Amino acid sequence: MFPELNNLLNTTPDRAEQxxxxxxxxxxxxxxxxxxxxxxxxxxxxxxxxxxxxxQSFSHYNIVxxxxxxSLTTARERGQLVLLEGxxxxxxxFFRAQEEPHPLQFLREANAETLQPLYEFVQEALxxxxxxxxxxxxxxxxxxxxxxxxxLGVGAVAVLDFVHYCRATVCWKLKGSMVALVHDxxxxxxxxxxxxxxxxxxxxxxILRAEGLVTGFCRDxxxxxxxxxxxxxxxxxxxxxxxxxxxxxxxxxVSFFARGMSPAVL
Amino acid sequence: xxxxxxxxxxxxxxRDSVECEGRSLLKALIKKSALCGExxxxxxxxxxxxxxxxGFDFDINNRVVYHNLFRDPLNWSKTxxxxxxxPLGALRALCRRTHxxxxxxxxxxxxxxxxxxxxTTLCQTLHALSHRDFCPDGSSSVEQVCVLGLLxxxxxxxxxxxxxxxxxxxxxxxxGMLSQTSASIVYRRPRQRPTRQTQCFSILPDxxxxxxxxxxxxxxxxxGPPTTQVDPTTHLTFNLRLSKKEKEAKDSLTLPFHFSSxxxxxxxxxxPGQATSRIFYEPDAYDDLxxxxxxxxxxx
Numbered sequence: 001m002f003p004e005l006n007n008l009l010n011t012t013p014d015r016a017e018q019x020x021x022x023x024x025x026x027x028x029x030x031x032x033x034x035x036x037x038x039x040x041x042x043x044x045x046x047x048x049x050x051x052x053x054x055x056q057s058f059s060h061y062n063i064v065x066x067x068x069x070x071s072l073t074t075a076r077e078r079g080q081l082v083l084l085e086g087x088x089x090x091x092x093x094f095f096r097a098q099e100e101p102h103p104l105q106f107l108r109e110a111n112a113e114t115l116q117p118l119y120e121f122v123q124e125a126l127x128x129x130x131x132x133x134x135x136x137x138x139x140x141x142x143x144x145x146x147x148x149x150x151x152l153g154v155g156a157v158a159v160l161d162f163v164h165y166c167r168a169t170v171c172w173k174l175k176g177s178m179v180a181l182v183h184d185x186x187x188x189x190x191x192x193x194x195x196x197x198x199x200x201x202x203x204x205x206x207i208l209r210a211e212g213l214v215t216g217f218c219r220d221x222x223x224x225x226x227x228x229x230x231x232x233x234x235x236x237x238x239x240x241x242x243x244x245x246x247x248x249x250x251x252x253x254v255s256f257f258a259r260g261m262s263p264a265v266l
Numbered sequence: 267x268x269x270x271x272x273x274x275x276x277x278x279x280x281r282d283s284v285e286c287e288g289r290s291l292l293k294a295l296i297k298k299s300a301l302c303g304e305x306x307x308x309x310x311x312x313x314x315x316x317x318x319x320x321g322f323d324f325d326i327n328n329r330v331v332y333h334n335l336f337r338d339p340l341n342w343s344k345t346x347x348x349x350x351x352x353p354l355g356a357l358r359a360l361c362r363r364t365h366x367x368x369x370x371x372x373x374x375x376x377x378x379x380x381x382x383x384x385x386t387t388l389c390q391t392l393h394a395l396s397h398r399d400f401c402p403d404g405s406s407s408v409e410q411v412c413v414l415g416l417l418x419x420x421x422x423x424x425x426x427x428x429x430x431x432x433x434x435x436x437x438x439x440x441x442g443m444l445s446q447t448s449a450s451i452v453y454r455r456p457r458q459r460p461t462r463q464t465q466c467f468s469i470l471p472d473x474x475x476x477x478x479x480x481x482x483x484x485x486x487x488x489x490g491p492p493t494t495q496v497d498p499t500t501h502l503t504f505n506l507r508l509s510k511k512e513k514e515a516k517d518s519l520t521l522p523f524h525f526s527s528x529x530x531x532x533x534x535x536x537x538p539g540q541a542t543s544r545i546f547y548e549p550d551a552y553d554d555l556x557x558x559x560x561x562x563x564x565x566x
Contacts, residue, residue, distance in 0.1 A: 116342050157381045161340060168337055172314040195381075198420040201284040202377070203312065230287055242285075 001040040001068055002033075002254045008227060008245065009206075013045035018138055019171045020178075021163075023204035025197065027184035028212035029223045033249055035144045036061070038179045040068040043075050047176070048136035050125040052118070052143045054086030067252050080136060082125040086148075106154055115154060115162035123169055126176065139176035141166055146200070147183040147193060156195040163200060184209075205230055210247075220264035221246045225256065268438070268449060268465050268477060272299050272370065275412050276435035277396040279376075281419045281427070286440045286447060289313070290469045292372055292416050297322065297473045299370040299412065300329040306370045307360055311335045311353070311378035318374070321473050333360070339382075353382055357391045368412070371395060375416040376430065385426050389433055396435075442466075448481065 006012055024034045032055070039061065042049050053061060061083075062072040075081035084103055093107050103121035106114075126139035149159050163180065170176045182200055185193050201207055207228040213221060227243045245256040257263070271278055272295060282288025300306050306329055310318055315332045322330065333356055338348040349356045357379070360371055373379065379388055396413045415434075419427055431437050437452045450464045466478040499506060508516065520526065549555060 114340075119342065160381065164336075164339070165342060168314070172316075172336075195421055198284060198418065199377075199381075202287075202375075202418045202421070207284075228285075230284070 001044055001070075002037050004256045005037055005254065006041070008243065008256060013041055016041070016045055016177070018175050018177055020205040021167055021171060021200075021203055022177070022179045022206045022208065023200050024179065024181040025184050025201075025207060025209045026181070026211070027186055027209065029210055031181060031183075031208075031210040032056075032144065033254055034208055034210060035142065035179075035181055036064045036068060037254075039072075039142055040065055040070045042140040042142070042177070042179075043070045043072075043080065046080075046135075046137050047140045048080060048082075048126060048138070049075070049140045049142060050082045050084075050122055052084045052086070052122070052141070054084075054148050055144050057087055058083060058085050084121060107152060111153075113155070113158060115149070115158055119162055119165045119169075122166055126170060126174060128174065139170055139174050141170045141176070141178045141180075143178075143180040145181035145183065146196065147181075147185075150192050150196060156192040156199070159196055160199045160203075163203060167203060201230075213246075220248060221262050222249050223247060224259065267463065267480070268451065268467060268475060269298070271295065271436055271438070271451070272302070272412055274435045274453075275368075277392055277413045277415065277433055279430055279434040279437045280414060280416045281437065281439045282416065283418070283420060283440070286442055288416050288438075288440050289374065290473065291438070291440065291447075291449070291467075291475075292374060292414060293318070293321065293473045294469050294475045295414055296330065296370065296372055297326055298475065300326045302368075304329070304368045304370050304412075306330045306372065307333065308372045308374060309333045309335060309356055309360060310374050311339060312375050321471065323472070339378075353379055354387065354391070357388075357395070361391070361394050370412045370414065373413065373415045375418060377416075377418040377421045380417075380422060380426060385429055389429055392430075392433055 001013070011017065022038070024031055024038075026032075026034075039049070039051065043065075051061075058072070065072045072081060072083070076083060086104065089102070090104055090107055093102050093104050096102065098108070101117050101120070102108075103118045105117040122141055126141065128139075146159055146163070149162075150156060163178075166178055170178050180200065182197050183193070184197055187193070207226075207230065209226040209228070210223055211226070212223045224244055224246045227245075229241055244259060246259055246262060247254050247256045248262070280288045280292055282291075296306050296308070308318065308330060310332055314336050315334050318332060319327050319330070333349065335349055335353060335356055337343075338345065339353060341348040341352065349359075351358070376388075392413065392415070396411055415430070417427070417430060419439075431452075435454055437454075438449045439451075440447060440449055442448050446466060447468060448464055448466045450462065452460050452462050454460045464481040466481065468476045468478065470476055505512075
């Protein structure tokens with residue numbers, strides 16, 4: 001969890017907004033630091049977290065989590081974290097009876113039309129259990145990332161439907177929150193990714209967009225982050241709707257500063 | 267004008283983008299027609315009923331019927347929550363609904379419907395919806411319904427957007443940020459040329475429209491959102507034109523490289539004040555003075 005990002009978003013683990021979809025988007029840079037931020041943020045907030053991790057292994061997330069002060073192993077043992085490790089369980093799909101439902105069932109189908117098994121996994125993971133109700137505050141779904149589903153042969157509309165159902169269940173029915181990462185390829189010919197990105201942008205309440213600098217790599221400024229609030233509660237609120245900051249990723253922290261105000265420049 | 271959109275009775279297309287969301291305008295228009303005493307049907311695919319009704323007062327919520335396609339649009343849950351017949355069934359049910367008096371139907375959103383239904387089916391249903399037959403006492407009369415459709419235009423190619431535009435009586439394209447939103451409106455009336463207009467507006471927290479005047483026509487490029495022309499000559503550090511006085515002063519100035527007869531005289535016979543100049547040089551202790559003639563080897 002990066003305290004400076006919490007300040008920018010005007011939130012803390014104790015008073016995070018519920019029922020919201022936060023879209024993380026990265027273009028020409030790696031936005032995974034945002035995923036690590038939200039994972040540690042919601043674990044600290046004592047939420048029940050379902051983490052659909054399709055990009056990295058559990059140990060990778062665990063090591064980064066430890067740097068940020070949370071132990072994923074402990075959270076998993078306590079039942080706070082339910083993790084779908086895509087790299088590991090994708091192999092399981094091929095070595096089990098076809099009748100058994102598997103969240104990544106689409107990998108086995110020739111033309112994957114629906115992500116319903118994945119949604120059912122999420123629904124099952126975050127289903128409120130009576131004995132646990134007092135322990136965890138609210139459910140959270142975290143996905144890293146949705147673009148890889150396109151690469152695995154799922155259509156953009158199927159991914160949008162999956163997000164729609166997760167939103168209806170997690171954000172609306174269970175009053176929880178949802179965070180998902182999508183890559184912006186910046187390629188006009190990648191129509192599926194454009195549909196996914198724009199469709200998700202329209203569904204989300206808050207968009208965090210990390211972009212690499214147009215001038216290329218820089219040692220002291222790693223990129224810029226644009227924060228866009230899409231549905232403010234008060235349409236005429238004085239809060240700025242969109243903010244842009246530059247950031248530098250450090251070992252255990254990320255520092256944010258106004259554009260052109262990097263400590264290395266001043 | 268934005269406030270007369272609802273009087274058109276037909277299909278009105280609202281085109282929004284990620285930066286400038288159009289649901290607030292849709293809600294503002296719904297509030298307006300509910301205040302006029304109309305029955306409002308909403309087919310909600312993208313947000314929950316609670317979120318949509320948020321901000322409306324009790325009277326308006328009473329007049330609004332929300333057809334909830336958000337909870338279970340594809341019948342994955344296998345419960346009774348799904349609308350029968352899926353999205354198309356819900357749309358057709360709206361066509362058949364009979365209610366005395368004027369009706370407004372809001373589709374939130376057309377983009378969701380377009381991603382799940384073939385374009386031709388949707389266009390036919392929209393046409394049937396906006397020109398539906400209404401027979402309260404057996405006599406066949408055609409009553410026009412106001413259909414408001416929200417479309418996220420980045421999600422669709424120009425072909426689909428064009429098909430829907432040609433179906434619409436009026437088309438509103440939103441641009442700008444939330445504090446200062448402008449809507450460019452195209453009206454299509456039968457047997458008339460389409461008229462265009464751009465209007466600035468803001469939406470108050472209670473979803474009433476605050477109109478802020480119409481932009482002049484010449485500042486409205488077609489098509490698309492208005493962009494302000496930047497004058498490149500505004501912040502120049504020099505003058506592009508000279509006044510008569512400045513021009514005289516400029517002409518009377520002699521340039522440093524101009525070789526005049528006075529200059530020639532001054533160079534040829536140095537004046538009494540100009541003594542021949544000399545160089546005084548005191549060698550430093552560490553100066554590396556070369557005693558040898560550098561041109562020695564030339565044998566001059």
